[in-house]
Amino acid sequence: MTEDGKYEAVCGRDARFDGEFFFAVATTGIYCRPSCPATTPRRKNVRFFPTAAAAQGEGFRACRRCRPDAVPGSAAWNTRADVVGRAMRMIGDGVVDREGVAGLAHRLGYSPRQVQRQLNAELGAGPIALARAQRAHTARILLQTTGLQATEIAFAAGFSSVRQFNDTLREIYAATPSELRAAGPRTGRTGPPRQDGARPGVALRLAHRGPYAATEEFDYLARRALTGVEEVIGAPGARTYRRTLRLSHGHGIAEVDERSGDGGWLECRLRLTELRDLTTAIQRMRRLFDLDADPYAVAERLGADPALATLVAARPGLRSPGTVDPAELAVRAVLGQQVSVTAGRGLGNALVAAYGAPLAEPDGALTHLFPRAEDLADAPLTELGMPGSRRATLRTLATALADGAVRLDAGADREQSEREVLALRGIGPWTAGYLRMRALGDPDVLLAGDVAVRAGARRAGVRLEDAESWRPWRSYAMHHCWNAPATRG
Incomplete structure (x- = not known):
């Protein structure tokens, strides 16, 4: 966008651009998000910045009305x-x-x-x-x-x-x-640590941009939830997703509510054994729920395809779920190779029961942390009932993750990581592409050989041969195909 275009967004208080840029007012010394409800400043007094940190570095203070530091991240x-x-x-x-x-x-x-x-x-x-x-x-x-x-x-x-x-x-x-x-708000504030040393939860809002297809997101997570590590409770429309988190300094429990707030957020609660992990836990939940996506850009590109346009209109704000732990997702992807989602979930349940780390105190149905790669590298895995070749693949992957031969962290190079994964015996293009999409957050992955994708595309009349025109949002197109209704019309 040009600076004049950005100023038009500010004049229109356009929330679509919150987090994409920030503006500061020279006469007040304050910086804001584009949708700030305050009186629009004169153009000559406005400066634009790509990040909140850049505005702060120039001496501007955060606006107390629009809280520009709490906007969705840039897609x-x-x-x-x-x-x-x-x-x-x-x-x-x-x-x-x-x-x-x-x-x-x-x-x-x-x-x-x-x-x-x-x-x-x-x-x-x-x-x-x-x-x-x-x-x-x-x-x-x-x-x-908190208190x-x-x-x-x-x-x-x-x-x-x-x-x-x-x-x-x-x-x-x-x-x-x-x-x-x-x-701050005077209600809902958590108190100091309890006598047993446990920390109360931190309640926060996870901001997102534009519409959010929460029903599809929670359905996706519910179908794959592993016993002891995850659960989805409540009735559709008012569900809560809960899971354990393995973090740098300790572990935690995260809860996210299905119902989206009117202001564009998901309600979240985090209970951490070490508050130093708060920032990391927030970012990992944001990646799992794909909260930094730009649904407007996705809809504009995919909507140009007449067949996809129908699917996009039916499910505005459909997201491409990520993960809270790339190593965990990699193990689960191998368990799910060439089997149904239900069968892969059963194998995951068996893995958690055999090798997961028990919580000191269960939290409802949450009882375990997902096993670390180091714990699986030399494990027999006989409890899983898988063929020997699949068990060998799982151990090979776990070893590569544990010793750093394969990197799937937030800053990994996607091309290099995909090559590293494909070099492992027993892992093919589907698994590598799935990891690139979910573990590495690539919005432009198409698993063209996936049976469910092809079936959904046929039902919707979508031509996978036209996928080049969907870039850089092919991951979202694929989720629309997965969610295509069983019957058309």
Whole structure:
């Protein structure tokens, strides 16, 4: 978009562009999201920024009305496979907080100076500034949704000192931690840790852009939910998805409600053994529910195909689910090779029962963490009742994931990871493509040989031969084919 086009979006308070860019007003020193309800400033006083961190770096403070730090993430980071897109996904996953800029650069295969230069050139902010903006947002969530002391929140959000925490919040929000807490909602706030040491849940809203096909998303997850690790409870339309999370510093329980808020969000609750994992847990749930997608861009491209247009109109906001743990998904994909979804789920249940890590205390039906790749690399796997060749494939994959021969993390190079997976004995193009779509978040995957995809395309009258015109959103086209009704008309 040109700057004049961006200003038109601001004048129209167009929420479709929230998170895609930010604008700041020179006369007030405040930056906002495009849909901010405040009076539209004059064009001559407006500046545009690609990220909130860039606006903060120029000395602008976050608007208290529209909270520009809490918008959906840009779909560009999911679409792009270059170093900037990969870096943004890794920063979102907390790599800079855990490993520093040097760790981020090492994972990307570049020098720290190169990474700094490329991010500054395109986003107006380097990795430290981008991570700092994310830490500030996490701190605000904790201040306004929990009863934790400010000192606890400072370190849970990733700040290295209380002074840094205080200075950052004053600079970004023009408010002290106490003032931010007072400005938050007065109901639903969680309390301090219980006497048994368990943390209460953090309630938050996971923002998304445009319509959200929650029914299809929850149906998809419910059909694949593994006993002890996941569950979907409640009646259709008011269901809750619950699952265990294995995180960097501990583990957690995540809950997401099916009913979408009027303001464009999903209600989420996170109970973590280590609050330092909050940012990572949020990002992983966002990837699972594909909340950074741009349904407007998807509908515009796929709607140009007359046959697909009917499917797109029937299910606005259909998403392409990701995963909270790429290694877990890889193991489950191998279990599901050449069998039905139901059979693959049965194998997954057996795997969790035999090798999953039990929770210290069950949380309802949630009793286990999914087994780590290291736990499966040398396991006999005889409990699964699979042929020896399939068990060997699973062990080979687990070994490759454990020793780093195959990388499926948030910043992995998609082309390279697909080649690494295909090089493993017993893994074919369907599994590699499925992992590229869900584990690596590639929005442009088409499993043309998938029986269900071909059947759905036939029912809908969709020609898979026309798939080149669907780029870069072929993953969404494939989900529309999977969801094509059994009868037309």
